[in-house]
Amino acid sequence: MQLDELLEGIREGRRAQVARAITLVESTSPKHRQQARELLAALGSRDGRDGDLPDQRGPAVRVGISGVPGVGKSTFIEALGTRLTQEGHRVGVLAVDPSSIRTGGSVLGDKTRMARLSTDPHAFIRPSPSAGTLGGVARATVQAMAVLEAAGFDVILVETVGVGQSEVTVAGMVDTFLFLTLARTGDQLQGIKKGILEISDVIAVNKADGDREQEARGAARELAGALRLVRGHGEWAPPVVTCSGLNDVGVDDVWQRVLEHRDHLGADGLARKRAEQQLDFTWALVRDELDQRLRHSSGVRAVQAEVRAAVLAGELTAPLAADRILEAYDEG
């Protein structure tokens, strides 16, 4: 592969080269990794700081979109993305799906569920990579984001689902985190996982259509009240709105809230947030790599079942068990 050719194609926004570059940054082979490194270094950072661009465009709008399976993420992204391309934006859709890592299962960013957007010349949809670990997937996604931004995509939507740490990971790579939920059944809101409200910047109760509209409005009001109570002073109070991705009702309102959150950050706040995200992400990637080495160490693999059994049986306390694992790691 010629790096120059790839680079030029990306800068001109050509789909074939963008796709090839993303395949490259997703690869775990050492050779590809080295090439990806060179490519990204050449593309440079595009956080709106490189003022020598002819069009002087600002940083892309990076939005994370989460919610449990069935909440209607694909339908919502289809409606939102189509709106945005009609307004002249170029929209990249990426996905972080940790469930695909183990099961090979539901790969988010499913083009068949975004029929219009997947044929839209101003949109680029890429399903979740399945590169071994959440850290690996996140690494690939952050790099794919850089490729898309270099190719002139000015809105990046990163879809994820509530598995493990995936939302926290995605929240750490976007400007604004949008959480989709459904109206309550009984006295509980559905699909609210521990910790998710803490990282959400905008919340939308989806499927507010037909009979469910009233219910959705009630749920949004209650949730907004609960959030005011548990959020600290002086913080951004996440707006809670209703929408229907299916009928394309309220989707524009959701987008306006995303832009309001961005305004609230301000240009300096956004630059600072992104810089801190990059720094946090740097150390997270380093730790992920060390964790991989630990898990794959033959010494650790030889003792871990035994240590686990001894800990679970109460025969070994954690500090002693940790020492034993570290000894096994150091011995190889």
Place this chain on the structure above:
Amino acid sequence: MQLDELLEGIREGRRAQVARAITLVESTSPKHRQQARELLAALGSRDGRDGDLPDQRGPAVRVGISGVPGVGKSTFIEALGTRLTQEGHRVGVLAVDPSSIRTGGSVLGDKTRMARLSTDPHAFIRPSPSAGTLGGVARATVQAMAVLEAAGFDVILVETVGVGQSEVTVAGMVDTFLFLTLARTGDQLQGIKKGILEISDVIAVNKADGDREQEARGAARELAGALRLVRGHGEWAPPVVTCSGLNDVGVDDVWQRVLEHRDHLGADGLARKRAEQQLDFTWALVRDELDQRLRHSSGVRAVQAEVRAAVLAGELTAPLAADRILEAYDEG
């Protein structure tokens, strides 16, 4: 130091030996660490599984107690601990204070603020160790807990303050996590840090005395409502009560809620929770150690300021920065 003598003293519940054993488990010297390992192995795990004890006592009640400075933790622990010793319990008070690590500052478990309890022959108060990192402090605290339990203390209270990950760490070493807060001012509850409600099993609005009693009750009601809304189905719904540590009002009620939470877990649930905590804690300690090695690596120290500056200036993306740190680490 004679291990046998120490062991015997602990088993007989003698304070001098208990204190010496805790000093030993807090030490970071390799020699002491080896001795601590032998001591803990000899004491064995005391999670109520060793049925050969003459008194057949069950596992100690382990409770984490958190809340911002000024919420009245010491006064509350003084009132609760005194009550418990009067009822015939033996109460150990430990503390995890990550702020003392850097500042040498407020060392929790302050005996001067627990005047009665610190002279109570049935109580043992130990201030927070300040052993380098949160992982180090947690390690020492878990081991001190094992020493106290082996010495026949049947209630262990672990005090902590809302700094960084300290509450999550403490929640990972206790059966029940009690969060103390204050009545609201304006329309916000004071001292509610992100994520804290997610890990709390019992919540008490403290300083519900004099004029503030009504206010405290209102705050408790509102908080209970908000929690019902944001917690998932089928989970333990944390009770929210009011109390006054100062006047010893409602402290017993708080304790009853702690015991109810424990009943809710059940004997099997408790054993499972503890086993899983030990397993999680094992890997957390291993990662903490690897993290220490990373931070203290001379290679990493040589490049980290430069990498940090490059990332913050947008000249280096996180994946490339991570690669550079890992290279520096591998080179030593």
